[in-house]
Amino acid sequence: MRAASPALIALLNSGADFQMADLWTITLRGGAVVRWSGADVPIVSGGQTFALGPAIDRQDISEKIGLEVTTTDMTIVAGPDDLINGVSIIPFIRGHGLDGANVTIERAFLTDWSLPVVGSVVRFSGRVTGINAITGNSATVTVSSWTVLLNVNMPANLYQVACLHAVYDAGCALDPAAFAVNGSVTGTPSVKMFGSSLSPAANDFAQGRVVFTSGPNAGLSATVGSNDAAGNFQLVSALPNPPTAGDGFTAYPGCDLTQDRCNRRFANLGRFKATPYVPVPETAFG
Structure with missing residues (x-):
């Protein structure tokens, strides 16, 4: 079940005519946010402006119960005047600018294109996991649901010399702003x-x-x-x-996940999660 505002529920139950449009929110690696309207006009929703962007054609979105990863392909057709950070979108994608980006697709409902959005619902959310095809003016991008993060082919904890945390993650607990x-x-x-x-x-x-x-x-x-x-x-x-x-x-600063680096550079040895003194598999004792 998807959440909807009382105003949107009332509109859908009223039998009145309404308009619909996809709203795209793309968060790039590093935090920059791009918002595009799937309509022929810019749309303001939730206090954010979704500008006219490139033409985007997406696959139908399927709904699945359980942990299966769902995907949708979005084909972006862009001209030279469609830009991200002042750069044409297709060269930007070809240069891996969308790799790992987070994508949210909302469906906005309006009674008229000139009036404010009545409400919206999130249709899909996930991250870019593949670039399938790039031509001179188009690119087909695969977006996978967040359950793709569960595809980990190893135990949660391993006996290894290197720390199991990534620097600045929840286990490491360091504040990156401090460094x-x-x-x-x-x-x-x-x-x-x-x-x-x-x-x-x-x-x-x-x-x-x-x-x-x-x-x-x-x-x-x-x-x-x-x-x-x-x-x-x-x-x-x-x-x-x-x-x-x-x-x-x-x-x-980065971390090579060694005990020395953790201690000397970050003074975070209390959260060092590794077993550096466990003998390697080739070691034998007579």
């Missing part, structure tokens, strides 16, 4: 490398992340592969677009 460092891009950056205004310890941000706060990648998060003491960053995956000198970003 965040703001910087700006310098030099002549590429989609996988850029210089910065920072002077960090070598590889202090390795396996951490940077979140761009301005420029063509604003709102996107990227995993850091390595950094040197001069502030040069090497990313694990390419950005959708090269940063430009002066773009702002926030960097968060």
Whole structure:
């Protein structure tokens, strides 16, 4: 059963004519939010404006009971004037800009396109799990329901030297804001490398992340592969677009999940969840 406001229930029970439109909310890695209206006009719903965006054709949404993962494919047809962060949408998707994004599809109900939304219901929510096809002006994106996160092929706890927590997760319990460092891009950056205004310890941000706060990648998060003491960053995956000198970003130190790193860099040994002193399987005692 889906929740609906009293006003929407009254409209649906009234027998009066009404209009419907899909509302798309896409949260990119890093937290930037894109809102598109599936109608021919912008729509304001819940205090948020859903702007005219690209044409989106989606599959029918099936309802299933249990833990089975449901998916829907959305085909985005965009022209050169359809932009995300000032960049054309199709090149943005080709550059993995939508990878891991969260998607919510709402159905909005109106009595007239010129009047406020009476109410809306969430039809589907999940995350982008695949890009199936990209052409010059279209891309087909697969969105899977949140039950996809249950597809874990291992026990919850393993005997291993590396910590079972991810840095800043609920088990680690560190506040990333306490370790965040703001910087700006310098030099002549590429989609996988850029210089910065920072002077960090070598590889202090390795396996951490940077979140761009301005420029063509604003709102996107990227995993850091390595950094040197001069502030040069090497990313694990390419950005959708090269940063430009002066773009702002926030960097968060990474963790290699070792006991030493946990203790020396984060002083968080009390939450270190590993078994570093268990003998490796090849060790034998006579």
